[in-house]
Amino acid sequence: MKELQFPFDVDYIIKHKKQIKKELLTNEGLIPKRIAILGGSTTSEIKNMLEIFLLNYGIAPTFYESEYNKYYEDAMFGNGELDVFKPDIIYIHTTNRNITDYPSILENEKTIQQMLDSEYQKYTNMWNKLFSKFKAIIIQNNFEYPFYRLLGNKDVSDAHGRINFLNRLNLKFYEYANSHDNFFINDINYLSSCYGLDKWSNQFYWHMYKYALEVPAIPYLSFNIANIIKSIYGKNKKAFVLDLDNTLWGGVVGDDGVDNLAIGLEVPSGQVYSEIQAYIKEHKKLGIILNINSKNEYENAIAGLNHPDSLLKPEDFIIIKANWKPKNANMNDIAKELNLGTDSFVFVDDNPAERHIVESTFDNMGIPQIDAPENYIRIIDHNGYFEMTNFSKEDLNKNELYKDNAKRSQMMATFENYEDYLKSLKMKAEISSFKPIYLERISQLSNKSNQFNLTTKRYSLADIQKVANSENYIKLYGKLEDIFGDNGLISVVIGHIKGNELHIDLWIMSCRVLKRNMEFAMMDELVAKAKEENIKKIYGYYYPTLKNKMVKNFYETQEFKLESEDEKGNKFYSLNVDNYKNKNKVIEVER
Amino acid sequence: MKKEEIYERLNEVFRDVFDDESIVVNETTTSADIEDWDSLEHINLIVAVENEFGIKFNMGEVTTMKNVGEMVEIINNRIS
Numbered sequence: 001m002k003e004l005q006f007p008f009d010v011d012y013i014i015k016h017k018k019q020i021k022k023e024l025l026t027n028e029g030l031i032p033k034r035i036a037i038l039g040g041s042t043t044s045e046i047k048n049m050l051e052i053f054l055l056n057y058g059i060a061p062t063f064y065e066s067e068y069n070k071y072y073e074d075a076m077f078g079n080g081e082l083d084v085f086k087p088d089i090i091y092i093h094t095t096n097r098n099i100t101d102y103p104s105i106l107e108n109e110k111t112i113q114q115m116l117d118s119e120y121q122k123y124t125n126m127w128n129k130l131f132s133k134f135k136a137i138i139i140q141n142n143f144e145y146p147f148y149r150l151l152g153n154k155d156v157s158d159a160h161g162r163i164n165f166l167n168r169l170n171l172k173f174y175e176y177a178n179s180h181d182n183f184f185i186n187d188i189n190y191l192s193s194c195y196g197l198d199k200w201s202n203q204f205y206w207h208m209y210k211y212a213l214e215v216p217a218i219p220y221l222s223f224n225i226a227n228i229i230k231s232i233y234g235k236n237k238k239a240f241v242l243d244l245d246n247t248l249w250g251g252v253v254g255d256d257g258v259d260n261l262a263i264g265l266e267v268p269s270g271q272v273y274s275e276i277q278a279y280i281k282e283h284k285k286l287g288i289i290l291n292i293n294s295k296n297e298y299e300n301a302i303a304g305l306n307h308p309d310s311l312l313k314p315e316d317f318i319i320i321k322a323n324w325k326p327k328n329a330n331m332n333d334i335a336k337e338l339n340l341g342t343d344s345f346v347f348v349d350d351n352p353a354e355r356h357i358v359e360s361t362f363d364n365m366g367i368p369q370i371d372a373p374e375n376y377i378r379i380i381d382h383n384g385y386f387e388m389t390n391f392s393k394e395d396l397n398k399n400e401l402y403k404d405n406a407k408r409s410q411m412m413a414t415f416e417n418y419e420d421y422l423k424s425l426k427m428k429a430e431i432s433s434f435k436p437i438y439l440e441r442i443s444q445l446s447n448k449s450n451q452f453n454l455t456t457k458r459y460s461l462a463d464i465q466k467v468a469n470s471e472n473y474i475k476l477y478g479k480l481e482d483i484f485g486d487n488g489l490i491s492v493v494i495g496h497i498k499g500n501e502l503h504i505d506l507w508i509m510s511c512r513v514l515k516r517n518m519e520f521a522m523m524d525e526l527v528a529k530a531k532e533e534n535i536k537k538i539y540g541y542y543y544p545t546l547k548n549k550m551v552k553n554f555y556e557t558q559e560f561k562l563e564s565e566d567e568k569g570n571k572f573y574s575l576n577v578d579n580y581k582n583k584n585k586v587i588e589v590e591r
Numbered sequence: 592m593k594k595e596e597i598y599e600r601l602n603e604v605f606r607d608v609f610d611d612e613s614i615v616v617n618e619t620t621t622s623a624d625i626e627d628w629d630s631l632e633h634i635n636l637i638v639a640v641e642n643e644f645g646i647k648f649n650m651g652e653v654t655t656m657k658n659v660g661e662m663v664e665i666i667n668n669r670i671s
Contacts, residue, residue, distance in 0.1 A: 011642040014635055018610035044631040215638050
């Protein structure tokens with residue numbers, strides 16, 4: 001929803017939140033999640049705003065909210081209601097208002113250190129307790145700065161200062177975050193400084209309602225939390241699609257000529273575009289794919305990118321569409337060629353008319369409402385499209401993977417028989433039971449696979465750890481490489497064992513490796529594993545969603561027998577293990 | 592601005608905040624008259640009213656306001 005992108009009209013959101021919520025609840029395919037909010041101050045409106053931002057990301061939350069300032073009691077001593085609630089996510093909303101003991105000017109360094117340790121201890125006890133009790137994800141605020149400085153400028157550098165104390169405490173929080181999975185910092189220190197600390201900590205709202213930030217700042221806070229959560233559940237954007245003229249450089253290359261473009265460090269109007277290009281280019285290192293969608297002659301577009309001061313070069317992009325087709329048509333082609341959903345893209349274009357046509361064609365595409373070039377970076381960045389919660393090595397290599405795929409398609413064109421082509425790829429797969437180093441990637445894949453996904457069941461890292469440690473599951477991952485490169489871990493199958501039956505809970509594969517017969521190699525291994533466990537029958541399930549039509553007949557191609565189908569199209573299949581014959585002939589499998 | 596106009600604009604704010612097109616406020620309206628008007632929603636109402644009229648209430652005003660009539664008095668004093 002356009003209204004829920006940064007920068008927001010806060011007044012509109014606060015006033016119309018009920019209407020917005022109603023509208024968002026009509027969206028299909030919402031993923032339910034249980035979120036416990038443990039607050040050290042009032043959280044009611046934080047919850048309401050979080051709900052609409054999450055709904056906008058396709059996540060339908062139900063909430064548990066602690067009694068006012070009972071975060072610590074709930075965490076440490078338990079609470080029947082919370083225990084039954086079984087949260088997927090626990091958000092701890094504490095602020096500098098919850099610091100029990102600040103150093104005074106009379107204390108010595110040793111005492112201050114002890115105060116710091118005991119404050120930190122309080123939090124680690126809480127986190128550890130919550131982790132041991134719930135297989136949940138914890139999101140914890142760091143501390144914002146206080147709104148006054150007793151020691152003036154010395155407050156930051158002297159150990160007796162509150163700012164100094166909070167900074168040291170924050171550093172300890174970060175150490176914990178870096179050494180624990182499933183633990184994320186919600187950086188309210190940054191948020192409050194962007195917003196303006198004096199406004200953020202408006203005392204009216206504290207004394208009137210015990211809100212630790214002013215109510216108009218709450219959408220920014222809740223948006224930030226929603227960004228962390230959507231990232232955990234694999235709903236980050238994956239690719240940029242960029243316009244050229246007046247987006248990546250100043251001027252129109254077709255009219256002004258390459259030599260007259262504003263780019264480079266000589267003049268302010270060129271500097272601003274150099275910085276934008278540098279910002280975009282940094283995303284490549286994070287595995288974000290770059291593409292172009294521009295109304296231009298192709299030659300002119302390439303000439304512009306080859307401008308000596310253009311940091312972005314033609315080879316930085318996977319797909320370059322520079323033509324005179326409508327931008328929504330180009331967008332469609334780019335999505336198809338990359339095999340990505342249109343909701344994976346961030347479309348950056350300075351022209352509101354072009355944004356409008358793309359916006360009205362595709363739901364849920366990220367379309368920052370950029371205005372003047374000096375604001376482009378801030379507006380793109382504060383939307384949190386690419387929030388990095390669990391980034392894996394796979395992400396870092398993504399640009400290479402897509403380049404390799406382009407080479408494969410070229411080679412395919414030279415073969416007449418598809419099986420010959422597959423053999424020529426000399427594919428090697430590693431298929432085996434879950435290993436600790438892959439759990440993060442497995443959870444990530446379960447959350448972002450939509451198309452080749454039979455049941456669309458989502459697993460957080462904590463869920464995957466549970467499956468990995470249990471003997472009641474057969475759980476396989478598959479990695480695939482070929483002469484052009486390594487695709488990494490691209491398929492996961494989880495089935496639970498019930499006597500001598502196996503029920504397949506999850507079957508997913510990355511669309512990167514479609515039509516490579518990897519699904520047959522996976523099934524061969526699954527059946528082999530099932531035999532080891534003395535399983536006689538395997539049951540498969542297909543639950544249709546808006547996105548997984550491509551696997552509607554998956555179990556038919558695997559020669560399962562259709563047992564039943566209901567009016568919604570949910571299908572249920574079975575296979576007699578003893579009758580199964582291996583199907584993979586083109587991939588060499590390592591176990 | 593006439594008081595009628597203040598009531599008219601206020602009425603719109605109430606309808607938006609409580610998402611109820613049937614609301615009509617007058618000077619004696621209190622939180623008891625509107626189903627969703629609890630202490631938590633009250634904050635949103637205050638923020639929305641402030642934005643509508645471009646004013647800020649202070650703590651004293653918010654704590655002593657008894658009904659919509661008193662709210663209109665404060666708004667009227669502030670903008671005239």
